[in-house]
Amino acid sequence: MTYLNIDHIGITFDTDHGPLNVLNGVALKVDKGEFVSLIGHSGCGKSTVLNIVAGLLTASTGGVLLENREVNEPGPDRAVVFQNHSLLPWLSVYDNVRLAVDTVFKHSKSKQERHDWTLHNLELVHMTHALQRRPDEISGGMKQRVGIARALAMEPKVLLMDEPFGALDSLTRTHMQDSLMDIQARLNNTVIMITHDVDEAVLLSDRIVMMTNGPSATVGEILHIDLPRPRHRLHLADDPKYNHYRAAVLKFLHERHAQPDVPVAATARNEAPRLRAVG
Amino acid sequence: MTIALFNPRTTFRSPALDRLQACLQSAQFPRRVVGLVRHLLIPLIAIAVFLAVWAAAAKNIQTSLGELPGPRAVWQQAVSLYGEHQAERAKADEFYARQVERNATKLAEDPNAEVRVRAYTGKPTFIDQIGTSLLTVATGFIIASLIAIPVGIVCGMSATLYSALNPLIQIFKPVSPLAWLPLVTMVVSALYVSDDPMFAKSFLTSAITVTLCCLWPTIINTTVGVASVSKDLLNVSRVLRLGWFTKTVKIVLPSAIPLMFTGMRLSLGIGWMVLIAAEMLAQNPGLGKFVWDEFQNGSSNSLARIMVAVFAIGLVGFALDRGMLLLQRRVSWDRNAVLR
Numbered sequence: 001m002t003y004l005n006i007d008h009i010g011i012t013f014d015t016d017h018g019p020l021n022v023l024n025g026v027a028l029k030v031d032k033g034e035f036v037s038l039i040g041h042s043g044c045g046k047s048t049v050l051n052i053v054a055g056l057l058t059a060s061t062g063g064v065l066l067e068n069r070e071v072n073e074p075g076p077d078r079a080v081v082f083q084n085h086s087l088l089p090w091l092s093v094y095d096n097v098r099l100a101v102d103t104v105f106k107h108s109k110s111k112q113e114r115h116d117w118t119l120h121n122l123e124l125v126h127m128t129h130a131l132q133r134r135p136d137e138i139s140g141g142m143k144q145r146v147g148i149a150r151a152l153a154m155e156p157k158v159l160l161m162d163e164p165f166g167a168l169d170s171l172t173r174t175h176m177q178d179s180l181m182d183i184q185a186r187l188n189n190t191v192i193m194i195t196h197d198v199d200e201a202v203l204l205s206d207r208i209v210m211m212t213n214g215p216s217a218t219v220g221e222i223l224h225i226d227l228p229r230p231r232h233r234l235h236l237a238d239d240p241k242y243n244h245y246r247a248a249v250l251k252f253l254h255e256r257h258a259q260p261d262v263p264v265a266a267t268a269r270n271e272a273p274r275l276r277a278v279g
Numbered sequence: 280m281t282i283a284l285f286n287p288r289t290t291f292r293s294p295a296l297d298r299l300q301a302c303l304q305s306a307q308f309p310r311r312v313v314g315l316v317r318h319l320l321i322p323l324i325a326i327a328v329f330l331a332v333w334a335a336a337a338k339n340i341q342t343s344l345g346e347l348p349g350p351r352a353v354w355q356q357a358v359s360l361y362g363e364h365q366a367e368r369a370k371a372d373e374f375y376a377r378q379v380e381r382n383a384t385k386l387a388e389d390p391n392a393e394v395r396v397r398a399y400t401g402k403p404t405f406i407d408q409i410g411t412s413l414l415t416v417a418t419g420f421i422i423a424s425l426i427a428i429p430v431g432i433v434c435g436m437s438a439t440l441y442s443a444l445n446p447l448i449q450i451f452k453p454v455s456p457l458a459w460l461p462l463v464t465m466v467v468s469a470l471y472v473s474d475d476p477m478f479a480k481s482f483l484t485s486a487i488t489v490t491l492c493c494l495w496p497t498i499i500n501t502t503v504g505v506a507s508v509s510k511d512l513l514n515v516s517r518v519l520r521l522g523w524f525t526k527t528v529k530i531v532l533p534s535a536i537p538l539m540f541t542g543m544r545l546s547l548g549i550g551w552m553v554l555i556a557a558e559m560l561a562q563n564p565g566l567g568k569f570v571w572d573e574f575q576n577g578s579s580n581s582l583a584r585i586m587v588a589v590f591a592i593g594l595v596g597f598a599l600d601r602g603m604l605l606l607q608r609r610v611s612w613d614r615n616a617v618l619r
Contacts, residue, residue, distance in 0.1 A: 056518075057516055074520070076520065080514070086509075087513050088515070
């Protein structure tokens with residue numbers, strides 16, 4: 001039985017220039033505990049796929065099944081780590097996570113348990129030293145850690161990450177990737193992550209889903225990453241298998257589905273258009 | 280919806296000041312000294328220059344009430360107004376002391392005697408008028424905020440309601456208080472009929488006029504603040520499945536607070552200006568009436584006294600704005616916002 005089934009979803013947006021078909025027949029089956037990356041050029045609709053799985057957008061055709069139940073609204077079982085962290089600026093680090101914990105475990109955990117669970121998740125991302133700081137008092141990497149802690153604290157069935165490290169500098173990004181691998185080794189979550197970064201995709205994923213260019217984007221190719229875990233970026237640097245996977249993704253992006261105007265590594269804004277879905 | 284910001288770094292440049300600043304920075308003064316010069320010495324110099332120009336210009340302007348008062352005459356009148364206030368207070372105290380004494384003797388002679396307690400009915404002094412004006416503006420502003428903030432929140436959350444109310448808001452917003460005043464006066468006279476009124480009619484008239492002019496900036500800014508909550512934060516609330524109430528309290532209101540305060544500061548500023556005009560026109564007690572009375576009085580001191588009132592109005596307005604700013608700093612989470 002498939003855990004998460006993205007069943008041939010398509011979406012069409014109503015624009016001033018008529019309907020725009022962004023996604024067409026995107027199909028993907030994800031197993032429990034699997035780490036899947038979505039990679040593709042800016043504007044191909046990766047974020048739209050993620051938003052449909054999250055329930056923030058509704059597909060025009062097809063649908064999403066999680067444990068054989070249709071997804072039709074957002075919910076904490078599909079927690080999202082947003083690219084720009086989206087922490088509430090007026091709440092402290094602790095309160096941001098606590099808000100999520102209080103909402104999700106209102107009835108199932110006692111006050112003390114919710115406090116401990118909040119701390120436990122902040123501990124996971126190594127943020128217990130800054131519990132009472134506000135988001136504008138901590139660095140970008142720290143904010144993203146708190147965003148991850150908030151999402152993990154919801155105990156989601158699927159963790160959705162929308163370019164979680166896209167806005168960070170490369171050194172911070174490598175730290176965050178290592179942290180994420182540690183956490184993943186402990187919790188074994190089901191994760192869908194959007195990325196622009198080929199190295200990140202190969203390093204973190206069990207599978208890489210490469211998307212064709214839009215409009216009417218769809219899944220172009222799926223690459224299984226058969227590298228043993230735990231993975232270490234330094235050891236992998238000379239690993240022929242690793243480099244083969246990298247090359248395969250690069251070839252897909254730059255030879256077969258090249259988009260000459262847009263550099264791949266560009267940390268572009270979410271391409272999900274702020275439009276209303278049709279149908 | 281924005282306040283015109285005065286930025287001393289960009290709007291005003293003079294070569295002399297620049298050189299002074301360069302000199303201050305090049306010579307290795309401790310930062311505290313530089314700060315003291317910039318924040319204390321330079322404003323003081325500016326005030327001195329202003330007083331000198333004023334004094335020189337005033338001497339050359341002859342009006343039908345005599346020479347336009349210079350700083351010295353105005354200061355003398357300020358002192359004398361304060362003196363009059365104290366004299367009036369002393370008289371009032373004496374009046375009450377006499378009254379108590381008289382009633383006491385009356386009761387001593389006949390325990391069943393009916394004693395009357397009367398309020399002192401002296402002329403309100405300048406300081407009393409400031410007090411009246413402050414009370415009126417506070418009443419009008421608080422009523423306006425109590426109406427405008429909920430209306431703004433609802434308008435910001437419902438696009439339908441906003442499009443329903445927006446035309447009304449846009450039409451009433453530019454209306455001068457003086458146009459409202461006759462209507463308000465008539466309505467208050469017609470509706471507020473009581474043998475033992477808790478408030479004077481004139482007080483209500485002024486306060487309601489202030490309210491009518493204070494409503495709009497707060498409504499508009501609150502609406503914008505509530506409507507422009509970041510879409511990402513709203514997505515967070517959707518993922519968490521927050522209820523309507525929790526969403527409003529935890530996400531919408533906090534993010535609207537900075538703009539709400541901008542609106543309230545604008546409202547209070549407008550309210551204070553409106554009040555003075557309303558008092559002047561309607562002969563309601565307050566600073567506006569003081570100015571008008573002095574103008575009608577036409578003594579040789581009148582112009583100087585009006586000038587004192589002008590400074591008092593300015594200082595009170597400034598103090599009100601600072602007060603709101605302090606409140607905003609305490610309430611708002613956004614400590615990085617530039618508060619001017």
